[in-house]
Amino acid sequence: MSAKELSTLQAHVEAKPGLESTIAAGMDKSGTPHIPEELSILPVRGIVVFPGTIIPLNIQRAASLKLLDDTLPRTKVIGLLTQRDEAKEDPTPEDLYSVGTAALVLKLVRQAEDNVLVIVQGLRRFSLRKIIETSPFLRAEVDLPESILPPASKEWEATFRNLRDSAARLFELAPDAPEQARLMILNIENPEQLADFLAPNLNVDVAQKQALLEEVDVEKRVRAIQKQISAQLEIAEIQQKLQKDVASQFSDAQRRAYLRSQIKAIQRELGEAEGGGVKNKPSNCVPGSRKPNRQRK
Amino acid sequence: MDPIRNLKLRWLHGTLQDLTSELSRLQFSRFAPHAWEPAINAYRCEKSIRICVDLAGVDRAFIDLTVESRRVVIRGTRELPEPTDDEGCALQLLAMEIDYGPFIREVPLPTDVEIEQAYAEQRNGLLWISLPLKES
Numbered sequence: 001m002s003a004k005e006l007s008t009l010q011a012h013v014e015a016k017p018g019l020e021s022t023i024a025a026g027m028d029k030s031g032t033p034h035i036p037e038e039l040s041i042l043p044v045r046g047i048v049v050f051p052g053t054i055i056p057l058n059i060q061r062a063a064s065l066k067l068l069d070d071t072l073p074r075t076k077v078i079g080l081l082t083q084r085d086e087a088k089e090d091p092t093p094e095d096l097y098s099v100g101t102a103a104l105v106l107k108l109v110r111q112a113e114d115n116v117l118v119i120v121q122g123l124r125r126f127s128l129r130k131i132i133e134t135s136p137f138l139r140a141e142v143d144l145p146e147s148i149l150p151p152a153s154k155e156w157e158a159t160f161r162n163l164r165d166s167a168a169r170l171f172e173l174a175p176d177a178p179e180q181a182r183l184m185i186l187n188i189e190n191p192e193q194l195a196d197f198l199a200p201n202l203n204v205d206v207a208q209k210q211a212l213l214e215e216v217d218v219e220k221r222v223r224a225i226q227k228q229i230s231a232q233l234e235i236a237e238i239q240q241k242l243q244k245d246v247a248s249q250f251s252d253a254q255r256r257a258y259l260r261s262q263i264k265a266i267q268r269e270l271g272e273a274e275g276g277g278v279k280n281k282p283s284n285c286v287p288g289s290r291k292p293n294r295q296r297k
Numbered sequence: 298m299d300p301i302r303n304l305k306l307r308w309l310h311g312t313l314q315d316l317t318s319e320l321s322r323l324q325f326s327r328f329a330p331h332a333w334e335p336a337i338n339a340y341r342c343e344k345s346i347r348i349c350v351d352l353a354g355v356d357r358a359f360i361d362l363t364v365e366s367r368r369v370v371i372r373g374t375r376e377l378p379e380p381t382d383d384e385g386c387a388l389q390l391l392a393m394e395i396d397y398g399p400f401i402r403e404v405p406l407p408t409d410v411e412i413e414q415a416y417a418e419q420r421n422g423l424l425w426i427s428l429p430l431k432e433s
Contacts, residue, residue, distance in 0.1 A: 054331060068390065069389050069390070072389075072390040072393075073386065073387040073388060073389060073390055076377070104398075105393070106331070106393075106396075106397075106398070107393055107394055108390055108392060108393040108394075109392060109393075109394065110391065110392060121331050
């Protein structure tokens, strides 16, 4: 390929109607990685990774490090399964849930000989079909279940919008939440994506999240998440009301304290005792009396 | 700019023990589609705006550039750079820090540009976009 061919994109200018034009409209690769039927299984503890989620994982267990070393030169897609008991150091297949998420390893940073940080992105649900190997790490054949979407209807549309609006409202009530987060939720048009975005962030335990991951019926998943979001929204709204009431009371108390201090100052200036009484006064301070002119000079 | 990709979730450390609590523990969590953002330098020159995009290793066939009068959007895909079979297959992944996969970068422009006269070229792994200023 000549330098000219390498360097110029001018030849690919393509005018579009209106204000837009596209230069070098290259072939658009979907970028969606292929998920193999056999996956190396990385046990994770304390979290459930959903499709779409990007999270860092700190890898320290010998079997997990071995998995990365053996698998990543061949493929960047691994399977993530959550441990039922996160205290288990060497989990067997029975110690893991059977539904997980195939994930793409985006980055890998070695922090020490036995400590590797990987950043992964959840791609798609999978379920275990058959365990192939258990040593030195778990490998399994997997199935990729299809999600079940309800037929389009006004009710389903309303259900989806209700979840989206509730979640956006919840983010709106979070004290330091950027507007960006709320807008992002409002821009999600796919119910399944919205559900998978919200599910890992719910304030529920691992088992409940795992149940949401295992639910292939999107309508059921959306309704279950709506239930949680509604409950959290109710709490958040009560919290907000309480905070407003406290703030209002505090302002009122502050105002009263200020006025009292002003009254005290005026009373001191007038020589009056606290409570409105008049202190013993020298005779020349009686109202109406005047100091001698000499003193007033 | 992709609002999803740029979502920062440190704000989730809040008193509200709700939707946000798990995220703060995870440090960050973003919603797909994952698209990384190439770094840019941008300059206002005498007669044009010039934008330099750090796109080393991206074949031009995988770059899609959209120019509007007040905005430029660069999209595409960078394949994971790996040793070829000729160079010897990788036996172990020691580090993987270079962004790969789909990317998108939106650059708002401070002034109107001549869309039809815009052009771009690749030099030493950088994509240079030239956007002539619209004469007022």
